[in-house]
Amino acid sequence: MRQPPRPPAAARSHAPGHRPRAAPRSRTALAPVRFRTPAPGVVGGKLLCHWHGLALGGDGFPGWTPYPAYDDGVLAWVRLDAAGGGEPLPRPVLPSRPSPDSSVTAVTTAVGTCEPEDVLANRLDPWHGTWFHPYAFTRLSVLEEPSSEGEEDRFLVDVAYRLGRASVPVRAVFTAPEPRTVVMRIVEGEGTSSVVETHATPLGSDPYGRPRTAVVEAVIATSDRSGFAVARRAAPLLRPLIRHVAARLWRDDLAYAERRRQLLREGRFPG
Numbered sequence: 354m355r356q357p358p359r360p361p362a363a364a365r366s367h368a369p370g371h372r373p374r375a376a377p378r379s380r381t382a383l384a385p386v387r388f389r390t391p392a393p394g395v396v397g398g399k400l401l402c403h404w405h406g407l408a409l410g411g412d413g414f415p416g417w418t419p420y421p422a423y424d425d426g427v428l429a430w431v432r433l434d435a436a437g438g439g440e441p442l443p444r445p446v447l448p449s450r451p452s453p454d455s456s457v458t459a460v461t462t463a464v465g466t467c468e469p470e471d472v473l474a475n476r477l478d479p480w481h482g483t484w485f486h487p488y489a490f491t492r493l494s495v496l497e498e499p500s501s502e503g504e505e506d507r508f509l510v511d512v513a514y515r516l517g518r519a520s521v522p523v524r525a526v527f528t529a530p531e532p533r534t535v536v537m538r539i540v541e542g543e544g545t546s547s548v549v550e551t552h553a554t555p556l557g558s559d560p561y562g563r564p565r566t567a568v569v570e571a572v573i574a575t576s577d578r579s580g581f582a583v584a585r586r587a588a589p590l591l592r593p594l595i596r597h598v599a600a601r602l603w604r605d606d607l608a609y610a611e612r613r614r615q616l617l618r619e620g621r622f623p624g
Contacts, residue, residue, distance in 0.1 A: 451575035459595035465607035469553035476535040
């Protein structure tokens with residue numbers, strides 16, 4: 354699939370990107386410790402350490418290196434220029450999403466021994482769904498594939514999700530707005546306009562020199578059914594369920610990605 358220039362950004366779910374975990378002087382935790390310490394505060398645009406009042410600003414000094422950050426309302430991003438391998442962008446490349454006022458969001462993170470390209474290869478292989486996840490999908494048909502001659506750089510898929518003994522058919526589009534992101538959007542059926550964003554972030558190497566990648570997946574679900582307003586009010590109860598389902602899928606998908614990386618490393622990958 355065609356891909357635009359790479360933005361050197363790393364996705365992190367619901368975590369401020371510009372704040373380290375420890376104060377640079379005492380190395381004590383900046384995050385609040387339950388029942389023992391107050392939370393750090395922001396005073397005059399600076400983070401105030403609750404241990405000895407050190408004000409940590411955006412200019413940086415020895416032991417304190419801030420990074421450009423962006424909060425999109427669902428994910429917090431940190432721009433890592435040295436790791437990005439491309440021209441820095443002022444903000445991440447974000448797809449259109451349902452309105453926050455009419456959606457339920459949940460974010461899941463998983464880590465695998467693979468490269469980001471292995472995660473994207475899995476996500477852009479729609480045929481694997483019924484083979485790897487029979488507990489989640491009852492049928493899947495690929496209606497359109499990307500083509501170098503076509504104008505539509507996407508996969509168009511009909512898929513039926515399992516819901517107990519029943520199934521929910523939808524039509525979905527898969528696109529890659531940037532080199533480390535795949536977006537699935539429902540275009541017909543239940544939950545039309547709902548989005549699943551999959552972001553692959555390189556984490557460097559493990560002690561054995563093998564690459565590690567974080568998968569940060571954001572689900573932004575919406576529906577035009579009147580009962581969805583009730584579901585939104587129950588969002589704190591729904592989020593753990595959504596995360597559980599996503600974690601189960603990525604347990605299998607990371608096995609796919611890790612196996613792909615192993616075969617490439619050993620020179621046994623077909624094709």
